[in-house]
Amino acid sequence: MLASAMHIEPFFDAATGTVSYVLADTVSGQAAVIDPVLDFDPKSGTLSSCSADELIAYVRSQGWQLQWILETHAHADHLSAAQHIRHHLGGKVAIGTHIRAVQHVFRKIFHFESSFLPDGSQFDHLVEDGERLMLGQLELQAMHVPGHTPADMAYLVEGAVFVGDTLFMPDVGTARADFPGGNAATLYQSMQRILSLPRKTRIFVCHDYPPSGRAPAWQTTVQAQREGNIHVCDGVSEADFVQMRTARDATLDMPTLLLPAVQVNVRAGKLPPAQDDGRTYVQLPINAFAKNAPVPDGVWQ
16 A cells, blocks of 8 residues: 555635635645635625635645545535535535435525425535545545534544534634534534544644634644533533533524525535526525524514
């Protein structure tokens, strides 16, 4: 077997607090992109690709061939640039097989077109828990880590793990668990699976919302999380975490880009079909995500 040399290049998108990654086997020249961002201005509805174009330019500058575009889950805080990147670099778009459950829920919420099937067929590959993906001579092991959403996946490769939104930096804590299909107890169990990895395992997070005075960061370790994560360090029980997470989630606003992001991301980064006028639209369902929302009684209709 040929040797491999792993390289990880992070790209931080300040507008959404998202960290995307280029992962490569530099010996074979095979690369993957993880959680790429498509820029979206919610005030004007304008799409652009500045963030994704940086990843594309980097892969090209290294002379690498893109094999995979890996999504850790269907994000609610940014639109996926998977299709934009695939158009320019090729590669297969992959996500966890439980995306079907997420599609089933949001198909109803957003009243998708009848031709939309919640079967995951919009993606090139659905990843099973424990499945191993090859990237040159690098072997990525998929880990199903639900709780934030039902479909969250982490990707473990040579002493490093990309955890998506499951864990954040130790001083930020953990992901919310109040989206449809989310569950705080399930999230706790998923985090314990990650934190049971060897203590030296490097953890790469998908978001950072740094406290005042700290620059954005995205790399930590299992040991640092177990010793210092403000939500789930060693000694925090499942009951304690669920109580904290539930109370905290009740105070959080919905992400700014949730409504457009989910509609695009459950389609593997594809936009909804164009309407008769040739323009593409995203839905704005009234009160679908409002907490303690009144039931419409006809007054507003």
